[in-house]
Amino acid sequence: MWEYVKIRETREHGVPQDSCSGPRFWNILYNSLLNMDFTHRTRVIAFADDLLVLTRGKCTIDAENDANQDLQKIENWVRENKMHFNENRSQILLVTKKTSGYNRTLNIYLNNKRLEQISELKYLGIYFDSRFNFERHVDYITGKCTPVIKMLANSSKLKWDIGHQALKVIYSGASEPILTYGASIWEKALTKQSNLRKYQRAQRMMNIKIAYSFRTLSYEASCVLAGVRPTRLVIEEKVRTYKATHNIKYDAPLEVRYWPTLRKYHLLGSLQRYRTM
Numbered sequence: 001m002w003e004y005v006k007i008r009e010t011r012e013h014g015v016p017q018d019s020c021s022g023p024r025f026w027n028i029l030y031n032s033l034l035n036m037d038f039t040h041r042t043r044v045i046a047f048a049d050d051l052l053v054l055t056r057g058k059c060t061i062d063a064e065n066d067a068n069q070d071l072q073k074i075e076n077w078v079r080e081n082k083m084h085f086n087e088n089r090s091q092i093l094l095v096t097k098k099t100s101g102y103n104r105t106l107n108i109y110l111n112n113k114r115l116e117q118i119s120e121l122k123y124l125g126i127y128f129d130s131r132f133n134f135e136r137h138v139d140y141i142t143g144k145c146t147p148v149i150k151m152l153a154n155s156s157k158l159k160w161d162i163g164h165q166a167l168k169v170i171y172s173g174a175s176e177p178i179l180t181y182g183a184s185i186w187e188k189a190l191t192k193q194s195n196l197r198k199y200q201r202a203q204r205m206m207n208i209k210i211a212y213s214f215r216t217l218s219y220e221a222s223c224v225l226a227g228v229r230p231t232r233l234v235i236e237e238k239v240r241t242y243k244a245t246h247n248i249k250y251d252a253p254l255e256v257r258y259w260p261t262l263r264k265y266h267l268l269g270s271l272q273r274y275r276t277m
Helices: 022-034 060-080 135-158 164-180 183-191 193-211 219-226 231-245 260-276
Strands: 002-010 042-047 050-056 084-095 116-118 120-123 126-129
Touching: 022 042, 022 060, 042 060, 050 060, 060 084, 084 120, 126 135, 135 164, 135 183, 135 193, 164 193, 164 231, 183 193, 183 231, 193 219, 193 231
Parallel strands: 084 116
Antiparallel strands: 002 050, 002 084, 042 050, 120 126
């Protein structure tokens, strides 16, 4: 059972827009908050000025108590650094698979005000729900692609000289990043056929515009005629790439003798010594 507390920060003073040193000064200041001594069941994640507090408990009461303790520590830190967290823009999301106590109202406070409890939380462009089904996120993403597809349809009607390859470039550069954003988090949501059909419906509309085919064309045939891979395969590839590049062994530093450039010179030196023998 997890409680997600999303906290928004507001400041009266800041740094010039697009300044070089501003983000570094902010990271130095915010790093002290992230390294605070929170309870052992709490994790804190920050992106820019958005703070996400994750608290785990065996029941809602345990998670509620730990969250209030950690938020009190955050309030003290904010007060010492002469800042302010906006409690009106901060929200709570209860994540649990239990049916009992699912609709319980949480009493978590920030600045002596009870935070709003919601059933869906948007963080960094991804919608998290209370069950981690990501159905709301699938609806959001597929709905976001609809205006792009309509714009492409209007352009293809007015200018029929837009070639097949040009339309594929538009798809790969405009629609595909939207459909695959954050796929490593919500990929399992596509195991549900209803969510997968929504993605296939959005890609099929794009494929029809690329191939200039009839609207009665099936999804599988539209992928073949348009020359694009099904979205499911693209998502699986991106997830595998993400897991491979974020593997500890993959990012582990190599010893100097195993550096590719030095290995080449080492082999050349060995061959030269062999010739002089």
